[in-house]
Amino acid sequence: MSDLPAGLTRERGLDLLRGMLRIRQFEEHCAELYGAGHIRGFLHLCDGEEAIAVGVMQALGPDDAVVSTYREHGHALARGIAMGPLMAELYGKRSGCSGGRGGSMHVFDAATRFYGGNAIVGGGLPLAVGLALAEQLRGTRNLAACFFGEGAVAEGEFHESMNLAALWNLPVLFLCENNLYAMGTALTRSESQTDIQAKAAGYKVRAAAVDGMDVFAVESAVRDAVEITRGGGGPALLELRTYRFRAHSMFDAQLYRDKAEVEAWRERGPIIRLTTRLKAAGLMTEDDFQRLLREADAEVQAAVEFATAAEWEPVAELARHVCAEAAS
Amino acid sequence: MSEPVRITYREAVKQAIREALQGDPRVFLMGEDVGRYGGCFAVSKGLLAEFGEQRIRDTPLSESAFVGAGIGAALGGLRPIVEVMTVNFSLLALDQIVNNAATLCHMSGGQFPVPLVIRMATGAGRQLAAQHSHSLEAWYAHVPGLRVVEPATIDDARGMLRAALACPDPVIVFEPISLYNMEGDLTAAASEVKLAGARVHRTGKDVTLVSYGASLWRCTAAADELATAGIEAEIIDLRSLRPLDDATILESVRRTRRAVVVDEGWRSGSLAAEIVTRIVEQAFYDLDAPVARVCTEEVPIPYPKHLEDAALPAAPRIVTAVKGLVGHGQ
Numbered sequence: 001m002s003d004l005p006a007g008l009t010r011e012r013g014l015d016l017l018r019g020m021l022r023i024r025q026f027e028e029h030c031a032e033l034y035g036a037g038h039i040r041g042f043l044h045l046c047d048g049e050e051a052i053a054v055g056v057m058q059a060l061g062p063d064d065a066v067v068s069t070y071r072e073h074g075h076a077l078a079r080g081i082a083m084g085p086l087m088a089e090l091y092g093k094r095s096g097c098s099g100g101r102g103g104s105m106h107v108f109d110a111a112t113r114f115y116g117g118n119a120i121v122g123g124g125l126p127l128a129v130g131l132a133l134a135e136q137l138r139g140t141r142n143l144a145a146c147f148f149g150e151g152a153v154a155e156g157e158f159h160e161s162m163n164l165a166a167l168w169n170l171p172v173l174f175l176c177e178n179n180l181y182a183m184g185t186a187l188t189r190s191e192s193q194t195d196i197q198a199k200a201a202g203y204k205v206r207a208a209a210v211d212g213m214d215v216f217a218v219e220s221a222v223r224d225a226v227e228i229t230r231g232g233g234g235p236a237l238l239e240l241r242t243y244r245f246r247a248h249s250m251f252d253a254q255l256y257r258d259k260a261e262v263e264a265w266r267e268r269g270p271i272i273r274l275t276t277r278l279k280a281a282g283l284m285t286e287d288d289f290q291r292l293l294r295e296a297d298a299e300v301q302a303a304v305e306f307a308t309a310a311e312w313e314p315v316a317e318l319a320r321h322v323c324a325e326a327a328s
Numbered sequence: 329m330s331e332p333v334r335i336t337y338r339e340a341v342k343q344a345i346r347e348a349l350q351g352d353p354r355v356f357l358m359g360e361d362v363g364r365y366g367g368c369f370a371v372s373k374g375l376l377a378e379f380g381e382q383r384i385r386d387t388p389l390s391e392s393a394f395v396g397a398g399i400g401a402a403l404g405g406l407r408p409i410v411e412v413m414t415v416n417f418s419l420l421a422l423d424q425i426v427n428n429a430a431t432l433c434h435m436s437g438g439q440f441p442v443p444l445v446i447r448m449a450t451g452a453g454r455q456l457a458a459q460h461s462h463s464l465e466a467w468y469a470h471v472p473g474l475r476v477v478e479p480a481t482i483d484d485a486r487g488m489l490r491a492a493l494a495c496p497d498p499v500i501v502f503e504p505i506s507l508y509n510m511e512g513d514l515t516a517a518a519s520e521v522k523l524a525g526a527r528v529h530r531t532g533k534d535v536t537l538v539s540y541g542a543s544l545w546r547c548t549a550a551a552d553e554l555a556t557a558g559i560e561a562e563i564i565d566l567r568s569l570r571p572l573d574d575a576t577i578l579e580s581v582r583r584t585r586r587a588v589v590v591d592e593g594w595r596s597g598s599l600a601a602e603i604v605t606r607i608v609e610q611a612f613y614d615l616d617a618p619v620a621r622v623c624t625e626e627v628p629i630p631y632p633k634h635l636e637d638a639a640l641p642a643a644p645r646i647v648t649a650v651k652g653l654v655g656h657g658q
Contacts, residue, residue, distance in 0.1 A: 065404065099437020108436035115403060115440065120427045126393045127428060130400020130408075137356065137382065137406060144400070157423075160393030167388065321434045322472045324441035324496035 003277065005216050010283040016058075016215050017278065018292050020050035020271050023074040025296040026083060029304065030073070030090065030104075034250050038307075039090045042119075043104050044071040048213075048245040051270030052177055053078040055218025056145065059226050063113065065131040065144040070105035070119040071177075071244075075147055081109045083299055084306035093310035100313055101321060121182075122155030124148060125174070129161050132170040132235075141230050143171035150239075151182025153199065154190055162203040165235040172235040173225055174205070177212065179244045184256040197239040205237050212242035213270045245269065332513035340482045340514060341371050341447075341503060344489035345409060347518065349379050352407060355493065358385035358394055359411030359447075368413045369449055369508050395421035395446065399429050399498075402444040407493055412448040415464045415502065429498040430473030441496045445489065450478070451542050451592050452636055453506030458628035461505075461636075463541075463592040466599045468500050469570040476570040477523060478502040480544040482512035484567060487521020495523055502569075504542035526573035528580065532560035535650050536580040538603055539590040540566040543641055547590055550646035559654055569599060577603065578611050585616040586653045590641050595623035617653040622646050 004013070027045045034043050046053070053074035060066070060079075068075045076086055081097055089096030090104050098108045098117070106117040115131065118124035128146030135142040152158050153176065165172045176196055180187050187194050200207030206228065210221040218240060225236040243265040247254050254262075266272075278284035335343070348355045357372060363386040366373030376384040387394040391412060398410035412418045418425070425446070433441045452461035469476045475497050479485040485503070492499035529544060530551055537547040544565050551561040562580050566572065581587045587607055591600035600621045607619050622641040630636055 067400075096437070098435060098439070101437050102435040106435040108432075108439055110436075110439040115400075116432065116435065118428070120423060123396075123423060123427055126396020126424055127400040127403065129393060130397035130402070131404045132400070133397055134401045134404025134406045137401075138404075157392050157396070160388070160390035161396075163388060164390060164393045164397060321436075321438040323475075324433055324443075325438060326441070326496050 004281055008283070013274070013278045013283045014288065014292065016054055017271070017274050017284070018296070019054040019078055020215065020274070021292050021296045022083070022299060023050045023053060023077050024271060025293070025300050026077060026303070027073060029300045033304070039104065041103050041105070042070070042249050044249050045246045046071050046074045046244060048265065048269055049177060049179060049242045050074055051215040051218055052175070052212045052240045052242060055215045056175060056222050058219045059222035060145055061142070063140070063142045065113045065115060065128070065142065067115045067124040067128040067131065067144065067146040068107070068117055069124065069147055069149060070117065071149070072107050072117050072147070073104070076107045076109070076114060079112045079114055081107065081112055081114060083303040087303040087307040088310045091307040091310065093307055094313040095310040099321070122148065122152040122157035125152065125157050125161035128172050129165050129170060132165065132172040133168065136168070136170055143173060143226065143229050145173040145175060147175045147177060149182065150176055150178040150180070150187055150196055151185070151190070153196055154182070162200065162205055162235070162237070166203045166205050169232070169234040171229045173222070173229060174235060174237040176237065176239045177242055178239050179242050181244070181248070181257065183248045184252070186256065197237060200237040205235050206233070207237040207239065209239045209241060212240035213268050213273060215270060215274055332515045334511055334513055335482060336508065337482060337485045337510045337512070338369065338371055338508040340485035341489065342373070342375070344486045344518065345372065345375065346378070348409070348490060348493050349375070349383060352493070354405065354407040355409065356383040356385060356406065357409045357411060358387050358398065360387055360389060360413055362386060362411050367411070369505065371508070372411070391417055391420035392424055396424040396428065398444050398446065399424060399432070399442055402442050403432070403440055407443060409445045409447060409493070412446060414460050414505070415448050415450045416459050416462055418448050425468070425474070425498070426471055430471050433497070434473060442498045443496045444498045445492045445501060446498065447501045447503060449505045450502040451504040451506055452629045452640055453542065455631055455633055455636060456505070457631040461629035463624065465502055465569050466593050466597065469599060473498070474570060475499045475523065475568070476502070477568050478504070478541040479567065480504070480507065480541050480565050482514050483516040484521060486514060487516060487518040488523060488567070490518045491521055491523035499523070502541065506542045524568045524571060524573065526564050526566045526568065526576040528562065528576065529565040530561070530563040532562035532584065534560045534584060534654055535562070535586040535588060536577070536584045537561050537563045537588050537590055537646065537650070538566065538577055539563065540569060541592060543590045543592050546641060546643050546646060549643035550650065553643060553647050554650055559650060561650060572603065572606070574606055574610065577607065581607055581611050582614045585614055588620045588622060588646065588649045588653065590622045590646055592624050592641060594626050595621060596626065598623055620649045620653055622649050
């Protein structure tokens with residue numbers, strides 16, 4: 001395996017792997033905590049898709065805006081939201097990053113400009129267009145990065161947003177995580193044109209398809225797109241081709257796909273792939289990998305302890321945040 | 329303020345938009361045909377030439393995208409005024425309004441308020457038939473996280489928009505289609521007009537008429553008619569439909585001991601239903617008669633004028649309802 005970027009350092013390689021392992025281990029624990037009843041509601045895990053979260057965030061700046069979906073734990077962690085407040089949010093505690101009001105599907109964080117956690121498929125795209133409009137009108141060089149799944153491409157809001165962003169030359173990165181299934185509906189059963197990036201041409205939006213299982217490919221494609229978009233080149237669509245190894249949510253018997261298909265994709269998984277390549281290039285040993293794994297587990301354990309110890313919001317505060325507190 | 333200025337409701341709204349654009353660089357207007365066309369109801373005519381296309385933005389026919397973009401722009405630090413041609417069309421943006429504008433502040437634990445103003449035309453009276461004439465204010469007034477107002481007077485048409493822009497929450501401003509050509513005196517300074525709170529529009533001692541929007545003027549016509557029969561009707565202009573100002577309604581009803589709620593929405597599940605319930609819950613033992621309602625007949629608004637008129641809560645129906653309560657004409 002010699003397909004690593006030229007000049008890749010051991011430190012950089014381990015950093016990227018660490019980022020993906022933090023997400024993977026966080027979510028492994030989430031599944032257990034769900035079974036134990038500590039996390040409730042809907043819980044959507046992203047394992048298999050970690051290279052996208054980590055790769056994208058390498059290329060964004062701290063002042064860029066991020067709009068995400070209900071499968072956003074990876075995006076949130078890679079963006080820099082601390083694991084403790086994220087876990088506390090999944091627990092519904094007041095020290096959660098959304099004050100406990102949102103839960104797994106609605107992670108928000110003003111400090112990192114993370115605008116949710118949107119659980120209406122396609123609902124975040126118009127928000128990203130507006131955030132980009134604000135940046136354009138304010139004369140900044142910031143952009144809005146918007147994650148959505150391939151299922152959102154069937155929504156009118158995808159098409160309206162692509163058109164509006166291109167029409168107004170807005171700095172939006174449309175980041176389509178194509179994991180081939182909209183809940184249980186295969187892409188081939190929902191789209192007449194399954195080559196998603198090809199749809200961008202109808203709106204004069206730059207587009208590319210990217211191997212979403214390769215963190216370097218993701219980072220590189222996003223950097224290229226960011227450079228043009230930040231320079232006033234308008235929006236871009238990246239179709240990040242990936243797969244989710246686990247069920248859609250915790251209530252999914254996965255009747256719609258073969259186990260063999262899942263196994264085949266697992267072999268191409270982003271973590272195993274990077275691990276194999278780093279080892280082959282002599283940049284990492286098995287001991288390094290085990291150390292990163294232990295560190296990630298320790299961070300998750302500390303996050304669980306933080307969430308467990310956190311307080312519930314008093315019922316007396318039920319009506320808070322319906323309106324802004326500065327309002328009369 | 330000096331001499332009152334006589335202007336139309338349309339001009340009052342335009343003045344408010346112009347003053348907002350002049351006073352705050354974060355403010356901009358966007359919507360279908362607000363620029364080159366001058367606005368579907370000519371509210372924004374001339375503003376494009378005055379402020380340029382960065383701040384007077386024509387949008388594609390993509391209600392969901394441009395209302396959602398308004399929400400995003402508000403999150404991004406601007407103060408957008410989004411115009412939706414009619415409340416009927418706003419249903420194409422209902423997802424953005426209900427699932428995003430109304431929820432983001434709460435779901436984010438207060439981190440992301442949405443200081444957005446959405447203006448939309450509402451109501452019947454211009455023979456525009458069943459896809460341009462409805463009064464769906466109650467749908468929006470149902471939703472926590474939104475503020476819903478409907479100016480019925482010239483002063484409010486100008487002043488409430490300013491107050492809406494100063495509010496950190498999403499505010500939906502309904503503008504009755506049938507009032508755009510109404511003339512009246514501009515008397516209050518815009519800065520004196522509040523966003524919330526009902527207002528006693530006319531005082532009287534025999535019955536309270538509770539209304540809003542275009543129906544306010546149906547109530548004044550009815551009150552004139554009732555006065556000739558010796559019945560003094562008090563009229564309350566709700567102004568704000570969410571939150572509702574219970575105190576002003578109840579203070580009046582406890583004095584007059586009778587109430588008729590006049591609402592251009594359909595009766596079933598209406599704002600009128602909510603107001604009657606609040607009166608009954610809080611002032612039941614002060615009442616001398618059951619609370620009555622005059623609402624739009626439960627039909628999609630028909631095109632022919634005589635049928636449209638018959639569907640709406642017109643003054644004669646209000647007069648009849650009041651006389652039924654006060655025992656006159658028996």
